[in-house]
Amino acid sequence: MAESTAHAHDEHAHGHHEEGWFQKYFWSTDHKMIGKQYLFTGLFLGVVGAYFAYVFRMQQAFPGKPVPGYGLVTGADYNALITSHGSIMIFWLAMPVLIAAFGNFLIPLMIGCDDMVFPRLNRLSYQIFLLSAIVLAASFFVQGGAFGGAWTSYPPLSAKEEYNLTPLGSSLWLLAVALEFVAFLLGGINFVTTVMNSRAPGMKAFDIPIVIWMIVIASILFMASVGPLIAGAVMLLFDQTIGTGFFDPARGGDPVLWQHLFWFFGHPEVYVVLLPALGIVAEIITTFSRKKLFAYRTVLYTSIATGVLSFFVWAHHQFVAGIDPRMANVFTVTTVLISVPIAEMCFVYIATLYGGQIRFTVPMLWALAFIGEFLIGGVTGIYLGASGTDIYFHDTYFVLAHFHYTFFPIAIIGTFAGLTYWYPKMFGTYMNEGWGKVHFWVTILSFNAVFLPLFVLGAAGDHRRIFDYTNFPELASPEMQAVRVFATLALVVMILVQPIFAVNFFYNMFRGKKAPANPWNANTLEWQAPSPPGHGNFHPLPEVYRGPYEYSVPGRDEDYWPQNSPK
Amino acid sequence: MSSPADAHSPEAHEGHHEVNYVRVWAILLVLLVVSVVGPMFEIRVLTLITAFGIAVVKAYIVAKNFMHLNIERPIVLYILAAMLGLMLQFFWGTSPDVMHHYGKNWENRAALDQPHTAGSTVGGSHGDAAAAHGAEAPAGEAAPAAGH
Amino acid sequence: MVRPIATTRSAAGLPTGRLAVWWVIASEIVIFGGLLGSYVMHRLGHPEWADYAAHTNTWAGAFNTFVLLTSSLSAVLAHQAAEKGDGPKAARYLGFTILGGGVFLVVKSFEWTYEITHGFTITANNFWAFYYTAAGIHGVHVIAGMIIMAFIAMDARKNKELQRVELVGLYWHFVDIVWIFLFPLLYIAK
Numbered sequence: 071m072a073e074s075t076a077h078a079h080d081e082h083a084h085g086h087h088e089e090g091w092f093q094k095y096f097w098s099t100d101h102k103m104i105g106k107q108y109l110f111t112g113l114f115l116g117v118v119g120a121y122f123a124y125v126f127r128m129q130q131a132f133p134g135k136p137v138p139g140y141g142l143v144t145g146a147d148y149n150a151l152i153t154s155h156g157s158i159m160i161f162w163l164a165m166p167v168l169i170a171a172f173g174n175f176l177i178p179l180m181i182g183c184d185d186m187v188f189p190r191l192n193r194l195s196y197q198i199f200l201l202s203a204i205v206l207a208a209s210f211f212v213q214g215g216a217f218g219g220a221w222t223s224y225p226p227l228s229a230k231e232e233y234n235l236t237p238l239g240s241s242l243w244l245l246a247v248a249l250e251f252v253a254f255l256l257g258g259i260n261f262v263t264t265v266m267n268s269r270a271p272g273m274k275a276f277d278i279p280i281v282i283w284m285i286v287i288a289s290i291l292f293m294a295s296v297g298p299l300i301a302g303a304v305m306l307l308f309d310q311t312i313g314t315g316f317f318d319p320a321r322g323g324d325p326v327l328w329q330h331l332f333w334f335f336g337h338p339e340v341y342v343v344l345l346p347a348l349g350i351v352a353e354i355i356t357t358f359s360r361k362k363l364f365a366y367r368t369v370l371y372t373s374i375a376t377g378v379l380s381f382f383v384w385a386h387h388q389f390v391a392g393i394d395p396r397m398a399n400v401f402t403v404t405t406v407l408i409s410v411p412i413a414e415m416c417f418v419y420i421a422t423l424y425g426g427q428i429r430f431t432v433p434m435l436w437a438l439a440f441i442g443e444f445l446i447g448g449v450t451g452i453y454l455g456a457s458g459t460d461i462y463f464h465d466t467y468f469v470l471a472h473f474h475y476t477f478f479p480i481a482i483i484g485t486f487a488g489l490t491y492w493y494p495k496m497f498g499t500y501m502n503e504g505w506g507k508v509h510f511w512v513t514i515l516s517f518n519a520v521f522l523p524l525f526v527l528g529a530a531g532d533h534r535r536i537f538d539y540t541n542f543p544e545l546a547s548p549e550m551q552a553v554r555v556f557a558t559l560a561l562v563v564m565i566l567v568q569p570i571f572a573v574n575f576f577y578n579m580f581r582g583k584k585a586p587a588n589p590w591n592a593n594t595l596e597w598q599a600p601s602p603p604g605h606g607n608f609h610p611l612p613e614v615y616r617g618p619y620e621y622s623v624p625g626r627d628e629d630y631w632p633q634n635s636p637k
Numbered sequence: 638m639s640s641p642a643d644a645h646s647p648e649a650h651e652g653h654h655e656v657n658y659v660r661v662w663a664i665l666l667v668l669l670v671v672s673v674v675g676p677m678f679e680i681r682v683l684t685l686i687t688a689f690g691i692a693v694v695k696a697y698i699v700a701k702n703f704m705h706l707n708i709e710r711p712i713v714l715y716i717l718a719a720m721l722g723l724m725l726q727f728f729w730g731t732s733p734d735v736m737h738h739y740g741k742n743w744e745n746r747a748a749l750d751q752p753h754t755a756g757s758t759v760g761g762s763h764g765d766a767a768a769a770h771g772a773e774a775p776a777g778e779a780a781p782a783a784g785h
Numbered sequence: 786m787v788r789p790i791a792t793t794r795s796a797a798g799l800p801t802g803r804l805a806v807w808w809v810i811a812s813e814i815v816i817f818g819g820l821l822g823s824y825v826m827h828r829l830g831h832p833e834w835a836d837y838a839a840h841t842n843t844w845a846g847a848f849n850t851f852v853l854l855t856s857s858l859s860a861v862l863a864h865q866a867a868e869k870g871d872g873p874k875a876a877r878y879l880g881f882t883i884l885g886g887g888v889f890l891v892v893k894s895f896e897w898t899y900e901i902t903h904g905f906t907i908t909a910n911n912f913w914a915f916y917y918t919a920a921g922i923h924g925v926h927v928i929a930g931m932i933i934m935a936f937i938a939m940d941a942r943k944n945k946e947l948q949r950v951e952l953v954g955l956y957w958h959f960v961d962i963v964w965i966f967l968f969p970l971l972y973i974a975k
Contacts, residue, residue: 178791185789187801259808267801268791293812294723298819304918305823314907314914319747322831322911327823330731334819381726394733394740611790658865662858666851673847676973688969696962699854703861704958710798713807720811724818728826735823736830751831752910 099189100605104196105174106496112166115203116481119158124565126151126537131551131558133538146235148537149218154210156221157243160343161250162203164481168346169292170199170254172488173261173285175496179596180279182270182614182634184606186260195257202249209242217243220535222332225317225325229309241310248303251296258289270595270634272614276366277633279594279618283370284349288342291377295338302331329388337384340476341376347440347484348373348415354437354491355419357592359426360629362619364418372411372418379408389457390464398457405455409448416441416448427622427629431590432506436487439514440479447475450525465535468528474521482517486510486571493575494589498601499582505574512567519560523553591630594618598632661702668695806952810959813926817963820922821970824915828970837912838971840905845896846972849889850964856885857961860954863941867951872944879938879950882957886931893924916971923967926960 089098098104121139128135129143136142143151174192178185186192210216217239219228228244231237265278265286305316306328315321317328356363363369385393385401419441428434450472453459463469486509493501524532531545539545539554588597595614599607612634620631668691675687700706706714738745792801828834863878897917900906907917934953940946 183789183791183794185791187789187792188805189789255812259805259812262808263801263805264791266797267804268794269796273796293808294720294815297812297815297817298727298822300816301820301823301922304820304922305914308907308914308918312907314918315911316914319745322748322751322827324735324748324827326734327731327826330727330734331819331823334727334730381723382730385730392734394737397730397733658858658861662854665854669847669850669854672969673843684973688973692965692969695854695965699857699958699962699965703857704955712797713799713804716807716811717814720814720818723815724822727819728822731822732826732829735826738830748830751833 097193099185099193101174101178101186101189101192102496102603104192105171105176107196108166108174108199109171111200111203112163112171113485115158116163116167119155119163120565120568122151122155122158124561126155127558127561129537130539131555133540143537145537146215146218149220149535150210150216150236150239152535153218153220153243154206154216157206157247159477159481160221160339161247162206163485164343164477165250165254166199167485168343168350168481168488169261169285169288170196170257172281172346172350172492173257173289175492176596177261177264177282177285178268179495179599179603179607180282180594181265181268181273182595182608182612183264183268184608184611187264187268188260191256192260195253195260198249198256199253202246202253205242205249206246209239209246212238212242214239222336223306223328224332225306225309225328229306229317231310237310241307244303244307244310248300248307251300251303254289254292255296258293261289262286262293270612270614273633276370277614277617279349280352280363280366280369281346281349284345284352284373287373287377288345291338291345291380292342295335295342295381298331299335302328305331326388326391326393329391330385333384333387334381336387338377338380341380343480344412344476345373345377347480347487350484350488350491351419351437351440352422353592353594354433354487355422356619356621357491357590358429358431358434358437359423360429360621361422361426362621364421366617366619369415369418372414376408376411379404379411383408383455386455386457386460389460402455402457406452409452409455412448416445431490432501432503432510433487433491435507435510436483436490439510440483440487443475443483443514443517444479447472447477447479450475463528465533466528467524467532467534470534471521471524471528474524478517478521482513486513489575491590492596493578494585495596495599495601495603497579497582498585499578500585500589501574501578501582505570509567509570509574513564516560516564516567520557520564523557527553527557588632591628593620593630593632595633598634656702658702661698665695665698668698800948802948802952803955806955810955813959813963817919817922820915820919821966824919824970827911827915831912834912837905837910838973840900840903841916841972842896842899843972845892846968849892850968852885852889852892853961853964856882856889857958859885860957864951864954867941867947870944870947872941872947875947875950876938876942879934879941879953882954883931883934883938886927886934889927890924893920919967919971923960923963926963930957930960 094103098107125137125140125143126148128137128140129148134142174186214236217223217228217234217236219234219236219240223240223244227233228240231240234240265282269278305314308314309316309318309323315323317323317325319325352363352369382404383401385397386405389398389401423438450468454463454469454472490501490506493499527550530550532539532550533542533545536542539551585601587599587601589601590597595608595612596603598612613636614633615636616631616633618633620633622629623631672687672691672695675691676684678684706717738748795801795804797804859878859881863875863882866872866874866878900913905913907914930953934957937946937949937953941950
């Protein structure tokens with residue numbers, strides 16, 4: 071497992087018992103180690119998800135031709151690939167990396183305490199998460215193969231074996247998702263309790279760094295939204311395995327109920343992953359523009375408002391599912407409204423940058439890219455949030471391009487931003503800036519080359535989840551096929567450049583130039599601990615005297631002012 | 638949060654008002670009896686009040702006296718209230734599709750065709766304004782489906 | 786494992802253990818809320834379910850309500866004893882609570898055996914599907930509560946970790962409250 075390569079320098083003698091290899095890497099209760107376990111597991115699964123994307127895009131570009139590194143893609147294969155890609159990227163990449171890995175690693179460090187409040191519960195959360203990944207992996211090897219009913223798993227397709235043809239796969243998928251939910255519920259409780267209670271003396275609510283607030287709000291959002299879906303998952307599992315009819319119209323059930331149960335969670339879920347990414351961007355842009363965050367409280371209140379509003383928009387995923395049109399009216403209004411707080415946050419970030427002394431380090435490049443790319447995603451969402459235009463766009467590639475322009479910034483750009491920024495703290499060494507910039511530019515340019523054309527294809531009528539357009543003459547024109555090939559080739563380029571990051575990441579972990587505690591001259595508390603921090607993080611535990619963004623304060627020699635400096 | 642418990646006399650120690658838990662339990666049992674007897678009269682409003690209304694009251698009593706929500710920090714109350722509010726929100730957003738089986742221009746044939754006994758009207762009546770948890774049943778004005 | 790200093794801080798004004806249990810309860814509210822909300826929607830839309838519900842055993846349900854209420858009493862008395870520092874007494878009261886949970890489960894198993902052998906199975910119709918699912922998930926929470934309570938009682942008997950008596954009690958009261966609503970929802974035929 072990947073965490074065996076996690077390298078930690080924290081053997082500085084503390085007079086503690088010497089930890090065995092197993093105790094340190096597999097049975098640790100230290101939040102930093104658990105964070106790395108989530109990180110490596112999530113990154114590994116992300117690579118698997120990316121491989122699936124490669125395979126199904128190759129099928130799109132060259133339908134019917136065997137894909138190098140996979141073989142012939144059948145219709146059932148295609149469905150399983152897209153289902154697994156979506157599920158993995160959201161549940162087994164975005165959430166573990168953005169929330170569990172960064173949350174675990176950063177929270178105790180940034181609020182100035184020695185660990186999470188429940189370290190053993192923390193370890194258990196990871197183990198349940200790992201189990202969920204194993205269950206998901208198992209679903210690929212059972213008879214019938216992996217579940218192919220899309221990550222949304224709508225019944226009756228997902229409920230009836232005679233429709234989905236993957237009786238074992240569909241139940242294993244559901245079980246994997248349920249286990250993942252339990253892991254994140256437990257983890258979330260740990261995170262929220264820790265931040266509410268264990269802050270360093272002097273750290274008041276508005277002294278908490280934005281990324282920590284975001285992870286807390288995200289955890290609360292998750293906790294509050296996942297309940298109905300857990301209930302629904304039990305109901306669907308029973309429908310699948312013991313023949314109940316919760317979602318079967320012939321038995322008095324209602325498939326639209328599943329849709330509501332799913333999306334009541336599904337919509338807040340996108341903010342669950344968005345908010346931590348926004349938080350990471352906030353930390354980076356303040357550090358590398360040497361400026362205070364333009365409006366801390368605005369960012370905080372708009373995040374909370376977004377979280378609350380996110381519970382009022384979910385049926386925009388169901389505009390054409392046959393819901394009550396009066397509800398469609400309501401949900402249109404609320405959906406268009408929710409773009410306002412997010413836009414405001416982007417404006418606050420831009421205002422933070424304005425007039426600052428910008429340093430274009432690799433993390434800063436990623437943070438800036440996030441803002442630009444996410445704005446495209448957000449703006450295209452408005453077309454989908456309005457129920458009128460959604461009637462046309464629903465289930466086309468326009469939707470797909472929209473949510474990749476939001477999810478890719480969140481899951482991929484956010485991850486790279488956070489990893490390149492906190493790498494010195496995690497591993498005690500520097501990454502190579504030059505190669506980092508190469509990786510950045512090729513990734514960003516190829517990302518746009520993949521997904522911008524998909525807006526066009528979607529508007530032209532490309533339906534989602536179709537494994538072979540040669541069956542649709544109006545969509546199988548040479549021009550449209552050329553666009554599909556172009557997007558696929560851009561994806562191949564994007565994948566080919568990722569090893570640069572991998573080498574940069576792993577090589578420098580062991581052989582990189584040593585980094586000091588505070589290589590970026592930043593204010594927040596994690597930079598006042600050693601790189602990497604040892605057991606207990608701080609000796610002694612810090613006290614806090616000011617907010618996290620006191621950069622370029624007039625009258626001071628230094629352009630930064632750590633939170634725990636008395637003077 | 639720890640104060641000597643004195644079963645019978647209230648203490649103002651840290652605002653911790655000591656309750657006689659056995660007395661609370663006795664009240665709960667009386668309410669339980671009422672809530673079982675009430676529905677036996679088979680009058681709808683009486684059933685609603687006794688079975689469900691009393692359930693709310695019992696829950697409140699357990700929460701207040703046994704879970705000590707009356708002396709808990711306000712943040713806890715806000716969290717719980719928010720969760721309950723979200724459940725109403727879920728019900729409000731979902732019930733128009735799941736609960737109603739016919740509208741102005743449509744009917745849910747599968748749901749309407751469910752086996753029913755002679756006692757209930759064809760097409761199901763949904764004019765239940767006071768739903769179990771005080772959740773609002775959205776106003777569904779529709780002419781009953783024609784020619785079922 | 787040494788308890789981290791983080792666990793001992795309480796910037797929010799209440800101990801971390803209790804705060805965490807409230808968050809657990811908060812997340813359980815939305816789980817049961819989603820399930821029961823779905824049930825209510827179906828129940829209100831299908832008046833014929835009243836005929837199905839007439840076959841539930843109201844007396845068993847009422848008796849089980851009485852059992853759980855009584856077990857909540859013993860749970861809060863356990864808390865009271867723990868507050869006074871009397872671990873063994875708290876453990877005894879927790880034992881009564883566990884016993885109450887056991888009685889609840891035994892009654893339920895007789896109830897369900899009767900119902901299943903008379904054709905009211907989980908697949909008979911959607912009312913029974915909800916009935917078994919809701920009561921089943923609740924029952925799983927009862928079992929989990931009993932197990933955790935047993936561990937805490939064993940510690941309490943040795944006067945260790947007495948603050949956990951209150952915490953498991955909170956969880957138990959929540960499970961009781963869920964049943965307080967389940968009883969009229971499932972057993973009272975309108």
